[in-house]
Amino acid sequence: MASGALHKKHHARYINRELGWLDFNQRVLDEAENPATPLLERLRFLSISAGNMDEFYAVRVAGLVDQLRDGTGKKSPEGLTPAQQLDTVRRQAWHLQQEQQRIWGAMLDELEESDILLKNVEKLHHHDQEWLTTYFEKQLFPVLTPLTLNPTHPLPFIFSGGQALVLRLREPKTSHHVMDGMVVLPAQLPRFIRLPDKHDTIRFVMLEDVIAHFAKRLYPGLHATRVSVLRIVRDLDVELEEEAEDLLNTFEKAVKERRRGACIHLEVDGHLPKHLLRKLGVAKDEVVHLSTMVGVGDVKQLIVSDKPELLFKPYHASIPQRVLKHDGDYFATIREQDLVVHHPYESFDTVVHFLQQAARDPDVLSIKQSIYRTSHDSPIVDALIEAVEAGKSVTVEVELRARFDEEANIRLARALETRGVQVVYGLAAYKTHAKMILVVRREGDHLQSYAHYGTGNYHPSTAKIYTDISYFTCNPVLVDDCARLFNCITGAAVPELHAVAFSPLTIRPTLEKLVRNEMDHVRAGRPGQIWLKMNSLVDRKLIDLLYEASQAGVQITVVVRGICSLRPGVPGLSERIEVRSIVGRYLEHARVFAFGDGHELPSDNAKLFIASADWMKRNMDRRIEAMVPITDKDAHARILGEILFTNVHDTLQTWTMLPNGGWKRVEPGPTPLSAHNYFMEKASASDKEAGVPANPQPDPAEAPANHQPVSEDAPAIPQPDSHEGEGPVKEA
Template identity: 75%
Template sequence: MHKYHHLAFINRELSWLDFNQRVLEEAEDLSNPLLERVRFLSISAGNMDEFYAVRVAGLIDQVHDGATKKSVDGLTPTQQLETVRYQAWCMQQEQQRIWHGLRAELAKENIVIESIDKLHHLDKAWLKEYFEGQVYPVLTPVDLNPTHPLPFIPSGGQALVLRLRETDSHKHKADGLVVMPPQLPRFIRLPDKQGVIRFIALEYVIAHFSKSLFPGMHSVPTGMMRIVRNLDVELEEDAEDLLNNFENAVKERRRGACIHLEVEGTIPKHVIRKLGLERDEVVLLPKMAGMGDVKQLIVSDRPELLFPPFHAAMPQRVVDHGGDCFATIKEKDLVVQHPYESYDVVVHFLQQAAQDPDVISIKQSIYRTSHDSPIVHALIAAVEAGKSVTAVVELRARFDEEANIRLARALETRGVQVVYGLAAYKTHAKMILVVRREGERLQSYAHFGTGNYHPSTAKIYTDISFFTCNPVLVEDAARLFNYTTGCAEPHLQALCCSPLTIRPKLEELVHAEMEHARAGRPAQIWLKMNSLVDPQLIELLYDASQAGVSIKAVVRGICCLRPGVKGLSDNIEVHSIVGRYLEHARVFAFGNGQALPSESAKLYISSADWMKRNMDRRIEAMVPITDPAAHAHILNQIMVVNLRDTLRSWKMTPEGKWERMAPGSEPLCAHDYFMAHPSPAYGAASAPVAPGSRAGAAVQES
């Protein structure tokens, strides 16, 4: 039972849809370059795919199982499913409307999607050669006779449906289907003409040349369909061979039940029946199925229609030490904010460890990483140099499972000791521990991150890297690694971890602020995270608000807390920043009897959002920041600027709605600010960016 009425909470699924709506609205924001607006539209469509494949799929499973347990906001699975489907349908119709407008704007900028019947005969000849050489060999036309089985179409797969008629009598004979090969681009770029960049959709090319696929028949395209399947993976946690068991589960997922069908035009009813779909699982789209594919129109040869390029530099302190990461960290703790400072510093830290003859061991947790990652190469190089290397690889990183299976096998083949962590808990903590012989003693160096070890996404995700050789923290890191590999509960001195100590520590910190408020001292909490969902922690924040604690939160995505409600959450504000970069860092600050920002504040960075899964079902790390310069960098700069952002920020109302913030007299965009000021002066603790400091003007003038 929850302490507060269900009206005090916002539905998780609807809150996520609200977040995706904020992403979608970036596609209409004229302050964004045109091709970036196309990218935001594509991102919103890709987000919807994952939402259907995981969240909606979960609700469908609950309904089929007859589940009636209500969510924290008081809805049964059936009620949630009905509400979510309607809201998702509205969003997809909005995407169609926005695409219609963007296509017209692209045409004004000489980026055109051509109609095949308006092409010059020379273009048609070029297309014929392209079709015969690049497309025809990989197509498999299928007769859609009601008695024939439907060919398998993977999740995200698209197919063109055609009506087939006899050439002489034009009598309808059958329906045909051509599955669109995922290896081919959806938009084919034609040769430029008089400075105009021209594309044509693959389905129109296939339709135009369909006579060669169905010889002797007259074919007329009637519709495009696109399938989304249930992609949730069930894993037997007590399986004897976790890797093989999970590999089989991922293979099974490819054949997950179809749960959502997008239709552009019309398709035969017997096709829908064969897919096992209900009427409310089919969405009719007026313009285009598969909106995520519009990202293929983002061309590099029109840079004026893209965000100006930003090239992050290596942190100055590392440069000043000649690139020696160990010397830099030994001097004092190092905070790096990505992508404003280069992620290469993390790669370089590992590469230096691999090459250094004094390094004897490396341990690293890997949740997600890039294809052909330099981090993986560094671990392999370390093994080849005779060092002890352990990688804790999490197989259950959703949609990266297959990549992590390949990674685990590749690392094992090269001699890395690979551990899959605890079967009951995902290993989500981001940690590296390097042990180095220095004279007669061993010195450890640790990296803690809020984001994944993924050099590609590190260019667009805002995250924090924290490097330290603090004896207490590196010893705790060693114990936490031993917990993930050996199961024995660690006795940590300063570090907190889920599922053991993060929740109770957060409760202790919030209660301490409540005591400060009751004693008449300043009582403040600043939070930054991706998702705020956990009912217990939300109720605790409500208690704190009623006790007089001022709470400000920057929550990028899902927020189930309802701020600013009289008598419940009067003292809570919730903002969300959506823009050029994806906000991903988790930072928690507690005033400790002083007004924030303060040198005495208790400050933590973490890999964990405030969700039940992160608190109770994952291995997570929450790291205290005590070094004065590191503390000031995160609190006085990163958090203050995030809270002062007005140009990319939204504010949640007591009704649970999101409204764009007014620019105000001192307009500030956090992303622009940090691109211009990637880090404060590192020689001393930095002063806060206070309201009225002209920080916004500094960004605009730089």
């Protein structure tokens, strides 16, 4: 199915950011119908697309609503007012949600064919009815609160994502309508209740159906009829006073206030009483009627381990062979040569073990690290605490403004401070999004520094499904730049870096210089070529620069995961620009930029960078970001000649963007190549080899034509990267 039925006009110079994000989520949803993907993994893609929609409403739509209400909104780069954007976005979002309903309905039949059934409570056999009665009395009844909807009973507060069952209550004899009732579905209870298995068949019933079935226990003496299930999404954006004296306490208060944000979106699967809509405070255009079920994201509860044949094959990442050759000594490995680790194909444990070794090494004097997102039980945090308890100087920059991880980061900051870690919160006006670790170690009569630069977060869980690059080095210039950038974060001094470009000051001008250098090569009769890999391409100035480069004769390939506001392939504007997007088992998250510098890519002479920054205005101008040059010969060959090359040539999971802004799947061709499969197979093969793998440039012919994808935990399109509009949606 082609993605992107949004129908941007051919003459528009840019593609609307919000519609671009919906196009991305459509590509995610289309994976739910990909016949090459196992059934339960397709169900996971359906769930992910629904979760993405929640964050889209809570952040992006909420932002447009605020602009409209405040009268502060300006026209978008495409010339649309906030009202026009809101109308267009809501129509397209409605279409996408209806597609989710259709796909869910079709999947019910496929699940049944695979002996996973969703049963009708009213039609259960009496043995199942007996079991369900016991379950209701012991597991549900004690935690349910029946409410009546009338002037003396105010509407209960329902958190964002919360669901409630609405009932019509009647006199049993006269059928006279007495009142309406509501039962809020406790978030801690499963939406899908698993019945005892029967003849190898897995069976479920839905929570709201069970509650409706036993409604007489909640409303004795009345007859209850199900009216609808409703689901609310609230405005979850956080506004922070940047001049606050106590950033931590101010942000903690703002996060608590967010929980009671205005209702921005209401899903219903029936017809709600008008007085209920008034109490909820929702406008007509904020209500979406769904034919099958609200809260499609909950279908992930049906992904059972009992059916391994319906899941991706498990993949277990390993430690790089070079580290194992040095018996796990990371300092020795890095001193020998810079180390590139490609996640999730190579284990994120490399980062954890690096920190653990630093914490336990008596010669290590200090550790500095930036944390944007991490897990609640992160071994990285344990290593940092272990280091400070061993007497080392430990400084951690915790970014409080990582959307939807704010509360987790507040808890993290307080926990680290309690254990003696020096915690800083960076610069009030700029999010710190750079991913860096700096370890200083005494070696003989001098101090040696080791740095880790990453394209992804220090999050062990998402590192299993996000494709990212870790780069370890003791290159004197790069470790010195790392130290200077940390000093900028902690001391607010403008750093003078020698090689690493950083936002908000030097990444943009560095990129501009690199792109213009490719134009100069073309004018001089040499090749001009650029390969870019990122999550989002939105910055208008950089897009205009790429348009200019295309017109000058530079060949440009962009591999973008989510939003792309650039319009490729338009004659006279961007005919030399190709935009591709890989959607599959893993979430493409690495940022890699390659410039041929007068040579065709891939080339040993190319200028190559990894970065924490996407090409978005916020990343260029309002964040602390790092863009690191890769000059080590082997690291350069690995990142450009293998990792980026394979992404550019993937044909099994790739979509290509059309000049009208729509997307279509790339034809597999005679030698299909899946980047995800290639890297898994290569890493597995390396484990069986003795010595260091050669890291050859992949041949597209190496991928078998009908090779099936494989997975560990989940595909990988997280929930909107928290997103500041990025698509999982979380901003990573």
